[in-house]
Amino acid sequence: MDNKLTIAPVAEWGFFTPPRPMIIAGPCSAETRQQVLETARGLSALGIHVFRAGIWKPRTHPGSFEGIGSEGLKWLQDVKRETGMFTATEVASAKHVYECIKYGIDLLWVGARTTANPFLMQEIADALQGTDIPVLVKNPVNPDLDLWIGALERLSRAGIRKLGVIHRGFSSPEKMRYRNDPGWRIAIELRTRYPELPFFADPSHMGGSRDVLLELSQRSLDLGLDGLMIESHCNPDAALSDAKQQLTPEGLHDMLGKIVVRDSDTDSLDYKEGIEDLRARIDIIDDSLLDLMKKRMDISSRIGLYKKEHNVAIIQTSRWDAILETMLEKGRKLGLSEEFIRTTFSAIHEESVRIQDNVIGGKKE
Ligand code: PEP
Ligand code: MN
Helix, strand or coil: CCCCCCCCCHHHHCCCCCCCCEEEEECCECCCHHHHHHHHHHHHHCCCCEEECECCCCCCCCCCCCCCCCHHHHHHHHHHHHHCCEEEEEECCHHHHHHHHHCCCCEEEECHHHHCCHHHHHHHHHHHCCCCCCEEEECCCCCCHHHHHHHHHHHHHCCCCCEEEEECCECCCCCCCCCCECCHHHHHHHHHHCCCCCEEECHHHHHCCHHHHHHHHHHHHHCCCCEEEEEECCCHHHCCCCHHHCECHHHHHHHHHHCCCCCCCCCCHHHHHHHHHHHHHHHHHHHHHHHHHHHHHHHHHHHHHHHHHCCCCCCCHHHHHHHHHHHHHHHHHHCCCHHHHHHHHHHHHHHHHHHHHHHHCCCCC
């Protein structure tokens, strides 16, 4: 089973011209021809070349505005004809793909609810076979990196090379500042595994409200992502979907003007010397961390033997709860995040249990 992704450089798409970041903007939904064209004119005047608009909308409740349907594809053709912008929309079925091909849509994206469904992903991949349309895959609604990668693999197997991703955050039962949990760790993991994959962030769906778009956009670019997909509407408050998170083209212009775009690398000698020194220090600390980890696991192994001799079960939850509580408390004082402490110590605990389990089961560590 060869699931290696073959990824074409984004320059081959022919849409985006430097400098970074690449921008895709447009309304959540195409509502009327007038709204689509007015928004596109505003965005085009800002030098934005790729226009998004949802034609088929996956809404939580029936009876909400579920998109204008194929008629809206003609409006996207009008946008292209009048402004020269490239057009993008969301597909969630083979029928959507065929319609987009028929109307010459330039770029497709797969929404979060669809990425989470392998049947639909396969259907979309099959419908795309033999085309060369660029496709951006949003993360699945749940924080499952493999599901996200699996969706990319299905498209890749269907011969789609112009592939990219959009990080729009994950559904979360917890109430928080943002509509969706940014879960940056998963995005960073994907970026690390496929550094050549064009990577967009969608601060609109991640944030859910206008006032957090700047901070989320800045964070995405600081983490090294390549572009932004942002919702923009000529009259956001009257939008039929996602009214709270859309910006007017002028609002978008102001917001983009405030973003600090940092170089992904630089040739400056000063910088290179500074970063080498800091990286060397990190390498030394990582080395010590490994040595400490090894020492800790050796003790776990001895504890395993000791428990075996005394016929005691491996897991004493009270002991683990106490360790975690202490570490969380210490971590808090040191300014380390709770998520980091939990993830790190859970991984250490898991490995420790595995080692003790092997010792008790008689396997050699
Ligand atoms: C959208 O981009 O309009 C959309 C529905 O987004 P998501 O799939 O991220 O919810
Ligand atoms: Mn939306």
